[in-house]
Amino acid sequence: MSAPKTTTVDVNGFPCRVWTKGQGPKLGFLAGLGGLPRWLPFLDRLAETHTVIAPSLPGYPGATGHTELDTHLDWVLAVRQLVDKAGLAGADLVGASVGGAFAAEMAAIFPGHVRRLALIAPFGLFDDREPAADPWAQRKEVLPGLMCADGEKWNALVAPPDGANSVEWPIEMTRASEAAARAFWPLGNTGLHKRLGLIASPTLILWGDRDALLPPSYAQQFATRINGGINGGSRVELVADAGHLAYLDQPETVARAVLGHFR
Amino acid sequence: MKLMWFHLMPYTELPEDFNRKHPSVWVDIHSSLFDPRRAHHMYNDFMDELEYAAELGYDAVCVNEHHSNGYGLMPSPNLIASSLARRTTDTALCVMGNSLALYNPPTRVAEEFAMIDCISGGRLIAGFPVGSPMDTCYAYGQNPSLLRERYLEAHDLVKKAWTEKDTFAFNGRYNQQRYVNIWPRPIQNDPHPPIWIPGGGSVETWRWCAEMDYVYCYLSYYGYKAGLATMQGFWNEMEKLGKDRNPYRAGFLQFVGVAESRQQALDLYSEPAEYFYGRCLHIDPKFATPPGYVTEATQRAGIQGMMQKAANVANPATKAALKATNMKDIVDGGYVLIGSPDEVVEQIRHVGTSLNVGHLMLLLQYGNMSKETTKYNTRLFAEKVMPRVKDLFGDWEDKWWPKPMAKSQRAAVPAFRPHVAAAE
Numbered sequence: 001m002s003a004p005k006t007t008t009v010d011v012n013g014f015p016c017r018v019w020t021k022g023q024g025p026k027l028g029f030l031a032g033l034g035g036l037p038r039w040l041p042f043l044d045r046l047a048e049t050h051t052v053i054a055p056s057l058p059g060y061p062g063a064t065g066h067t068e069l070d071t072h073l074d075w076v077l078a079v080r081q082l083v084d085k086a087g088l089a090g091a092d093l094v095g096a097s098v099g100g101a102f103a104a105e106m107a108a109i110f111p112g113h114v115r116r117l118a119l120i121a122p123f124g125l126f127d128d129r130e131p132a133a134d135p136w137a138q139r140k141e142v143l144p145g146l147m148c149a150d151g152e153k154w155n156a157l158v159a160p161p162d163g164a165n166s167v168e169w170p171i172e173m174t175r176a177s178e179a180a181a182r183a184f185w186p187l188g189n190t191g192l193h194k195r196l197g198l199i200a201s202p203t204l205i206l207w208g209d210r211d212a213l214l215p216p217s218y219a220q221q222f223a224t225r226i227n228g229g230i231n232g233g234s235r236v237e238l239v240a241d242a243g244h245l246a247y248l249d250q251p252e253t254v255a256r257a258v259l260g261h262f263r
Numbered sequence: 264m265k266l267m268w269f270h271l272m273p274y275t276e277l278p279e280d281f282n283r284k285h286p287s288v289w290v291d292i293h294s295s296l297f298d299p300r301r302a303h304h305m306y307n308d309f310m311d312e313l314e315y316a317a318e319l320g321y322d323a324v325c326v327n328e329h330h331s332n333g334y335g336l337m338p339s340p341n342l343i344a345s346s347l348a349r350r351t352t353d354t355a356l357c358v359m360g361n362s363l364a365l366y367n368p369p370t371r372v373a374e375e376f377a378m379i380d381c382i383s384g385g386r387l388i389a390g391f392p393v394g395s396p397m398d399t400c401y402a403y404g405q406n407p408s409l410l411r412e413r414y415l416e417a418h419d420l421v422k423k424a425w426t427e428k429d430t431f432a433f434n435g436r437y438n439q440q441r442y443v444n445i446w447p448r449p450i451q452n453d454p455h456p457p458i459w460i461p462g463g464g465s466v467e468t469w470r471w472c473a474e475m476d477y478v479y480c481y482l483s484y485y486g487y488k489a490g491l492a493t494m495q496g497f498w499n500e501m502e503k504l505g506k507d508r509n510p511y512r513a514g515f516l517q518f519v520g521v522a523e524s525r526q527q528a529l530d531l532y533s534e535p536a537e538y539f540y541g542r543c544l545h546i547d548p549k550f551a552t553p554p555g556y557v558t559e560a561t562q563r564a565g566i567q568g569m570m571q572k573a574a575n576v577a578n579p580a581t582k583a584a585l586k587a588t589n590m591k592d593i594v595d596g597g598y599v600l601i602g603s604p605d606e607v608v609e610q611i612r613h614v615g616t617s618l619n620v621g622h623l624m625l626l627l628q629y630g631n632m633s634k635e636t637t638k639y640n641t642r643l644f645a646e647k648v649m650p651r652v653k654d655l656f657g658d659w660e661d662k663w664w665p666k667p668m669a670k671s672q673r674a675a676v677p678a679f680r681p682h683v684a685a686a687e
Binding site: 067136138140170171177179180 | 400401404406407408409436437547548549550553554555559562563566567
């Protein structure tokens with residue numbers, strides 16, 4: 001894996017890191033819980049045929065400024081700025097988990113900004129009949145298994161790389177969790193169901209069949225809302241042997257599905 | 264030195280196998296463990312105990328706020344304080360306190376505290392905790408990333424509601440009210456009731472207390488040995504900020520069990536202490552650290568502190584060591600201070616002077632301690648210990664104590680006579 005190019009954009013006066021790699025049509029990626037503390041095999045696979053652009057949400061690794069965002073409107077407008085400044089307006093967009101909810105918001109509220117959309121187990125809904133688990137109240141030993149079907153994949157994501165600052169690294173990981181909590185506390189329900197019908201972009205919904213955080217049944221709820229909307233066309237694919245962050249568990253399968261949708 | 268009598272109001276009948284069968288005393292403790300008919304007696308016993316302490320001359324009685332908590336049955340300490348306002352006369356009422364970010368709008372706190380201050384003739388101490396993660400973020404669903412900012416803004420609003428003479432609009436980041444004008448208003452209006460801040464060991468809180476001239480209270484359950492480093496940190500920071508060492512700038516919580524002899528104290532207090540440190544502090548660690556609850560500066564200090572400790576000799580007072588649940592370790596650790604009156608006098612003087620704390624908040628009821636034992640502990644302490652430690656810090660002025668109306672001007676509260684009331 002070669003390193004991506006790093007640039008920084010300004011959102012509300014705070015720096016947000018943008019990673020870019022590959023050639024071809026632009027493809028944006030908004031990461032899930034934990035953000036991108038490191039570049040991923042999944043993104044490398046996408047970069048074989050696309051210019052992959054991965055901006056960090058405020059508060060995610062490489063970015064700050066979550067502390068300025070008090071309401072969901074603040075968040076949505078921050079992500080819109082981030083998408084625009086990263087050069088992703090009008091490009092294909094992949095969003096996962098927390099990033100998935102924002103990718104859906106972009107497509108719903110700013111239809112011209114998202115060409116085709118791929119969502120991987122997005123946040124934004126909560127179903128009383130099948131409540132999502134609480135990502136912010138878990139014992140240390142339980143959390144990895146909630147994030148990935150193979151908990152080691154999560155551990156590998158957040159492990160400090162060689163030479164990492166031993167004080168700042170754990171603070172950065174906690175900050176990513178705080179940023180997600182700031183936007184989605186306590187249930188992950190941002191009322192997104194009211195806006196899904198506005199999504200006009202062709203949408204692929206991917207869900208790990210072993211997602212222990214957001215039940216896979218939520219995939220159909222997203223599809224139903226989008227398909228019942230103004231111009232919606234969405235389809236659901238379950239990813240075998242994958243947990244919440246399916247792109248960590250099954251990078252090849254998820255990348256292939258995304259690339260197929262964006263072809 | 265001020266000696267203050269604090270009640271947590273623990274549920275006293277958690278089953279023996281509680282820790283094995285239940286994951287947590289807090290947040291998701293099961294409703295089947297709560298018997299309201301037994302709680303009727305517990306509440307009445309606890310309120311009797313608080314009133315008893317007031318009669319015996321403790322400087323204050325203290326109550327606090329917890330939610331979904333098997334060791335703290337006061338979601339609203341204000342209810343208890345208002346009852347105490349009627350059933351006590353000269354004792355300060357320390358509500359330690361109301362977690363400001365949980366009230367919507369926060370002017371509710373300004374109003375209720377003003378009511379208590381009016382009813383009691385100006386005896387209120389207004390405690391403003393941020394609140395624990397379990398209470399605020401989990402039981403009350405507050406966003407941990409917004410909690411502190413909301414708390415600080417609510418504080419500004421409450422203080423302004425107390426002090427501003429005219430109706431005003433509050434245009435905050437989180438609270439917007441067109442007409443703020445609380446009725447009633449506190450008796451203690453020069454400029455407002457004393458504000459005390461219970462907090463952990465964060466430098467930010469210490470600085471804020473110093474800047475605002477508030478009392479900082481360290482309400483740890485782990486006693487004076489574990490609390491020493493925190494209080495030293497506090498005083499070092501005060502020195503840096505050019506503040507004097509007036510011990511009344513600080514409050515500290517200490518469990519105590521006094522009896523005729525050390526052995527008798529062990530006999531009497533081992534069970535309730537082990538109940539408290541065993542069952543009551545059985546908290547699921549998953550509820551300890553909602554992201555954003557601890558500021559990054561405090562995280563940084565914590566991580567650096569841990570590294571230093573790891574590099575030096577292991578410090579027995581690190582959190583990992585604070586797990587004792589048997590009486591020997593509880594006493595050795597200084598969580599509960601026990602002994603004969605002479606021994607307790609010596610220890611209390613040591614606690615006061617080593618921590619330089621003028622407001623000592625005493626837990627003389629803990630765990631499943633019966634009313635009878637609680638009253639014994641309370642009386643013996645009042646009669647045999649209090650007179651021999653009161654003189655501490657006599658040279659310092661307590662500028663943070665309530666200033667009630669003169670006794671002669673205060674309402675005479677008639678003695679409670681239920682049979683007379685029933686006949687009327």
